[in-house]
Amino acid sequence: MNRINYKHFKWLLSICLLLVSFQLRAAEEELNVQEVVFSHIQDAYTWHITEWGDHEISIPLPVIVKSQENGWHVFLSSRLHEGENYQGFSIAQEGDYAGKIVETLSSGEVVRPLDFSMTKNVCGLLLSCTLLSILILKTAQWYKKHPGKAPGGFFGLIEMVITYIYEDVIKKNVGESYRFFSPYLLTVFFFILINNLLGIIPIFPGGANLTGNITITMVLAVCTFIAVNVFGTKAYWKDIFWPNTPIYLKCPLPIMPFVEFFGVFTKPFALMIRLFANIMAGHTIILALTCLIFITASMGVIINYSMTVVSVVFCIFMNCLELFVACLQAYIFTLLSASYIGMARIKD
Amino acid sequence: MSLLTPDSGLLFWMILSFGIVLIILSKYGFPVIVKAIEDRKAFIEESLNTARQANEQLANIKEEGERIISEAKEKQNAILKEALKEKEHIIEEAHQKAAAETHRQMEEATRQIREEKEKAIREVRKEITDLSIAIAEKVMKEKINRDNSQEEIINKLLDEMSFNKS
Numbered sequence: 236m237n238r239i240n241y242k243h244f245k246w247l248l249s250i251c252l253l254l255v256s257f258q259l260r261a262a263e264e265e266l267n268v269q270e271v272v273f274s275h276i277q278d279a280y281t282w283h284i285t286e287w288g289d290h291e292i293s294i295p296l297p298v299i300v301k302s303q304e305n306g307w308h309v310f311l312s313s314r315l316h317e318g319e320n321y322q323g324f325s326i327a328q329e330g331d332y333a334g335k336i337v338e339t340l341s342s343g344e345v346v347r348p349l350d351f352s353m354t355k356n357v358c359g360l361l362l363s364c365t366l367l368s369i370l371i372l373k374t375a376q377w378y379k380k381h382p383g384k385a386p387g388g389f390f391g392l393i394e395m396v397i398t399y400i401y402e403d404v405i406k407k408n409v410g411e412s413y414r415f416f417s418p419y420l421l422t423v424f425f426f427i428l429i430n431n432l433l434g435i436i437p438i439f440p441g442g443a444n445l446t447g448n449i450t451i452t453m454v455l456a457v458c459t460f461i462a463v464n465v466f467g468t469k470a471y472w473k474d475i476f477w478p479n480t481p482i483y484l485k486c487p488l489p490i491m492p493f494v495e496f497f498g499v500f501t502k503p504f505a506l507m508i509r510l511f512a513n514i515m516a517g518h519t520i521i522l523a524l525t526c527l528i529f530i531t532a533s534m535g536v537i538i539n540y541s542m543t544v545v546s547v548v549f550c551i552f553m554n555c556l557e558l559f560v561a562c563l564q565a566y567i568f569t570l571l572s573a574s575y576i577g578m579a580r581i582k583d
Numbered sequence: 584m585s586l587l588t589p590d591s592g593l594l595f596w597m598i599l600s601f602g603i604v605l606i607i608l609s610k611y612g613f614p615v616i617v618k619a620i621e622d623r624k625a626f627i628e629e630s631l632n633t634a635r636q637a638n639e640q641l642a643n644i645k646e647e648g649e650r651i652i653s654e655a656k657e658k659q660n661a662i663l664k665e666a667l668k669e670k671e672h673i674i675e676e677a678h679q680k681a682a683a684e685t686h687r688q689m690e691e692a693t694r695q696i697r698e699e700k701e702k703a704i705r706e707v708r709k710e711i712t713d714l715s716i717a718i719a720e721k722v723m724k725e726k727i728n729r730d731n732s733q734e735e736i737i738n739k740l741l742d743e744m745s746f747n748k749s
Contacts, residue, residue: 345724353596354592357596364600371616375619383622448593451597515586
């Protein structure tokens with residue numbers, strides 16, 4: 236009993252110390268919650284790690300832009316720090332292109348150049364893609380080295396996940412041609428999963444909000460769209476343009492064909508929005524809860540302390556939920572993609 | 584809102600890297616793993632089937648063995664029975680043979696005895712005849728001598744004869 240009490244006491248003490256340090260730091264300036272949240276959710280040209288006193292610790296990332304006047308430019312984003320101008324390029328502080336690199340032409344006009352910069356998200360993407368490739372290729376290598384054996388440990392976990400997705404999601408939903416689509420669906424599953432999980436990690440190698448970025452989910456949804464419609468069978472297209480409904484629903488006015496045809500685009504669109512919204516919302520909530528501590532800093536010690544406890548508890552809860560959502564959304568995306576493909580592969 | 588507008592740079596990088604990952608993994612990653620898993624599964628299933636078959640065979644062999652043992656036992660019983668029968672038969676035969684032999688020997692003995700008896704009788708007769716002739720001779724001789732003594736002699740001789748005969 237005594238030991239447990241002591242342990243509890245230690246925990247309490249460390250939390251109190253943390254609170255004090257937060258208190259000192261937070262009281263210094265007024266906080267713009269929206270800005271904090273958006274800056275964490277959105278892409279950035281530098282990989283911000285932390286601030287140590289007044290000094291900002293961040294990794295400058297390469298900017299690759301094509302000027303409308305004089306071709307390609309490659310330079311580090313540290314040159315654009317705090318709105319500085321470099322060779323006519325600067326990060327817009329406001330307007331339509333807020334937060335993005337804009338080019339000020341010699342005529343004074345501000346335009347958006349062709350921008351292939353290695354932003355935070357691009358770096359996170361490359362990192363996660365490398366990680367994913369290494370992970371899966373290592374697993375494949377293990378199987379090549381140990382033919383006929385069952386892996387244990389980490390490879391065993393991966394095998395379990397692959398078997399589950401392959402047997403219960405792909406085989407069941409895609410139907411006969413599951414072998415052809417399984418690499419794509421498995422790749423999508425692991426890609427979303429690894430990016431979701433890396434997105435939850437708040438410190439440096441993680442934290443890039445990839446699956447909560449509409450560009451990423453759009454590419455994934457377009458891939459599913461292609462997989463569904465390029466490999467769609469005759470029966471699938473017949474069901475779209477001449478569905479099995481009463482004739483008056485399709486003859487003078489093609490109501491049902493229109494609805495069906497519309498559905499072809501809404502399905503991947505829903506996939507895109509679902510993943511994006513789920514992950515982005517989760518991150519927003521966690522960030523907002525964390526900001527709660529700093530918002531209440533100016534409201535007195537008692538409120539600040541109690542809100543801090545509330546915030547930490549909620550953050551723990553939300554992080555657990557996020558962990559669950561990360562797996563769930565990867566599963567749902569794969570499941571729906573598989574069933575859409577399965578629906579497009581019907582034979583009469 | 585810029586949250587909902589796709590970014591061209593990220594789009595480019597995403598298509599590039601996701602495409603590369605997809606190509607790499609769908610060539611060297613997942614098919615290898617899935618194939619390995621399926622091969623293993625097939626192997627396990629096959630092994631299980633083999634084991635089941637072996638088990639069945641073993642059970643069959645056991646049954647066969649039991650059948651053979653019971654058959655052997657039956658055979659043994661039959662052989663024993665036969666042997667017993669044979670034994671009894673042999674004994675019976677021996678008995679019969681012995682009985683027949685005894686019978687034959689008895690008969691032989693009786694026959695021999697009879698022959699002996701006949702021979703003896705024949706000899707006795709011959710003796711008697713000889714004796715009678717001798718007696719007759721003697722009588723004839725005595726008659727010439729005296730009558731009284733004749734009778735005496737004859738009686739004496741007869742006594743002798745009956746004594747000899749017995």
